[in-house]
Amino acid sequence: MSNPSNTPTAVSCLEQGGVILYPTEAVFGLGCDPDNQQAVEQLLVIKQRPVEKGLILIADNYGQLLKYVDDAKLPMDKRADIFSSWPAPITWVMPAAKSTPKWLTGQFDTIAVRVSNHPTVKRLCQEFGKPLVSTSANLTGQETVTSIAQAQLQFAEQVGFYVDEPLGGNTQPSTIKDAMTGKVFRG
Incomplete structure (x- = not known):
């Protein structure tokens, strides 16, 4: 069961520039404000x-x-594959907007993105008003x-808030695919 009382504190931490630990579909994730x-x-x-190396949103x-x-760079014939696959643990590597900061894209001109169906992730992103x-x-x-x-033993005070809610039950991290070619980077 999710505990909505966690969210305001997690969102406050994000708004103040902190790093949170939260459950995703398969593993715990570290997250922060991408901007x-x-x-x-x-x-x-x-x-x-x-x-x-770049990061996932x-x-x-x-x-x-x-x-x-x-x-605008996403070809029409690729959109059906991308949008019909979400929400799910599928990360698509897409062309990055020119304004997307290098601290997110790293050495690439692409950005890895995922629309999640995990209830905690959905709630955090809704309440924060943007991706993590x-x-x-x-x-x-x-x-x-x-x-x-x-996580608390490993990261201690480096993480500003620990969202103690269940993982999504998947056994593998998200699949990562190239939106332009369909190539699988991580299956």
């Missing part, structure tokens, strides 16, 4: 992830992602944490 460079840099330090609906995606940065809750190259207690 706050300092928050994204803090998340990258916590995770020990280089900015060049997770949203309640595609409309929340339009600011970051160059929607979403990256697995682990140090780069290490196993993802599997519980709030394990």
